[in-house]
Amino acid sequence: MILKAAWVVPVTTPPVRHGYVEVEGDRIVALGPIDQRSLPPPAVADLGDVVLVPGLVNPHTHLELGCYAGRLDPAPLWVWLEHLVRLRGKPGRAQRERQAASDGAWQSLQAGVTCVGDISRENVAWRPLKNVPIRKVCFVELLTLAGQPPRDPDELRSAVAAVEEDPLLTVGISPHAPYTVPAPYIQAALSLACELGRPWCTHWAESSEEVAFLREGPKRLPFFLRVLLWRHGITSPRLPPMEFLDRCCEGAKPGALAHVNYIDDRELERLAAAGHTVVYCPRAHHFFGHPPHPLPRLRRAGVPVTLGTDSLASNESLSVLDEAHHVYTRVPDPPSPHELLRMVTLDGAWALGLADQIGSLEVGKQADLAAFPGAPDERDPVAALIARPAPPSAVWVAGQRVT
Ligand SMILES: [Zn+2]
Structure with a gap:
């Protein structure tokens, strides 16, 4: 042809x-x-x-949340999260979220996105996604605070083993965030990714409250979260976020960090040296009302940055081209169009460990x-x-x- x-x-x-x-x-x-x-x-x-x-690459999404599109108003992360948890708790969750994963994959293809890095909370999305001819890294999410598995390294290992890979489907590993998974479990998850030779991603430095938790303690986190942390014995490492990540990463390969909305100059060098790719989600960032993203500083420090959509519960579409357009037209000091195209193709592929095959x-x-x-x-x-x-x-x- x-x-x-x-x-x-x-x-x-x-x-x-x-x-x-x-x-x-x-x-x-x-x-x-x-x-x-x-x-x-x-x-x-x-x-x-x-x-x-x-084909465009969207390295950070949660397709299963597409069934909550338009149900949640722009709000600070914690307010949104409480509402989302309530919506997900309604009856019929597994069926509607499986359908949303499949619908989201087709919507992605219709937007020119041929590869997604998709995170599924209870490892339910890979089955419906297997039936859609899109390339995907199906990240199995580890979340210790959750009511359902995978919550610990053993549950994570068996969930990962359950995923049936094929030429278009690669399994990945995603410890959710440093305030929902204790440090030894994050370390175990990243070691598992290394052992299996599969990509990993995590949410990191997404909110100022998270950064304050890592540096000082939980007092700025919302009450419902503080209760959960106390119940599960998750404590502050009392370290800056990137130093803490370096400790969790010992012996592991670089991965993808969703968001990194908050980083100070001293931590930039550490991040650049670690070799992780940052996945900036511009319209979700706007939805949650964060201050301007450190994209220009990250780029100047040599940190690879790609663009993702996050989920339809905090965004309007699953098009990374729309994300590139948003950055080009609404973010000060944007990268050039050619750089933006590279960010939503080759750099996204790199973040998913697929740069030798696609991008x-x-x-x-x-x-x-x-x-x-x-x-x-x-x-x-x-x-x-x-x-x-x-x-x-x-x-x-x-x-x-x-x-
Ligand atoms: Zn996310």
């Missing part, structure tokens, strides 16, 4: 006007300018005025592609894509057209 497009944007090399991508089976076997190749016309699918880019158009990589509207006379097709996001006209995963 040879796909011809007004623009081919490999991400790792400059955009090609009037380009092609040749796919054999699930892989890219050639690409370049169309005039440098003699092509028998029937072998070519002319996609017309489109910009062909690598750019290169010979030998998986043929995960998305075709967005774009005319050949566009001066900069990437700038146009980020400035005016539109739904893709076609999407492929592993060489198969899926929308």
Whole structure:
């Protein structure tokens, strides 16, 4: 199959006007300018005025929460969390959240997102997601404060073992956050990821109350959480967040840190040296009313940053292109459109441990592609894509057209 497009944007090399991508089976076997190749016309699918880019990657979402879309108003994190817990407690939860996971995967594909890093609280999302032709890292969440497993390292290990991987499904490990999982369990979770050679992610430095808890103690956390911490014996390490993370990570590989909304300059260097990728969720960040994200400082310090959507319970869509547009138009000192495209493709793939397979158009990589509207006379097709996001006209995963 040879796909011809007004623009081919490999991400790792400059955009090609009037380009092609040749796919054999699930892989890219050639690409370049169309005039440098003699092509028998029937072998070519002319996609017309489109910009062909690598399938977008959303490294941080909770698809199962999509059934609560529009049910929760913008609010500080803790107020939102209490409401969410109440909504999730209503009868029929497993069925509606499984359906939401599947619906969210299809919505992602329709937005050109061909790979998601999805976190499931009770490890229920991987089954419905297995039936959707999207690439996914299904993160099994460890949450010690929860009523249901996995709550400790043994329960985590058996939940991870239950996930049936396939060429599109990789299992991942996600200790929820430093205020919901005790340090030895975080260490055990990251060691398990290392032992299995699978990616890990966690929520880190998301709120100022969390940072205060890690540094000093729980007094700024909401009452319901303080009670739970006391019951489960989770105490403050009395360390800055990144120093605490370094201790939890001993012997483990770098992973993905969702949010990092709060970090001081001294901790930036430590984070850069540790090699973790930060997943900034711009519209969720706005929804929760945090002060400006340290994105410019993170980038200056050399910390890799990618963009995620978080869940539909705190966002309007599952499109990382919409996130890039939000950053480009609403955040001071934004990265360039080309950098933003890289953040929602290759850098997202890196955060999920899949950068050798997806995230750019290169010979030998998986043929995960998305075709967005774009005319050949566009001066900069990437700038146009980020400035005016539109739904893709076609999407492929592993060489198969899926929308
Ligand atoms: Zn999250």
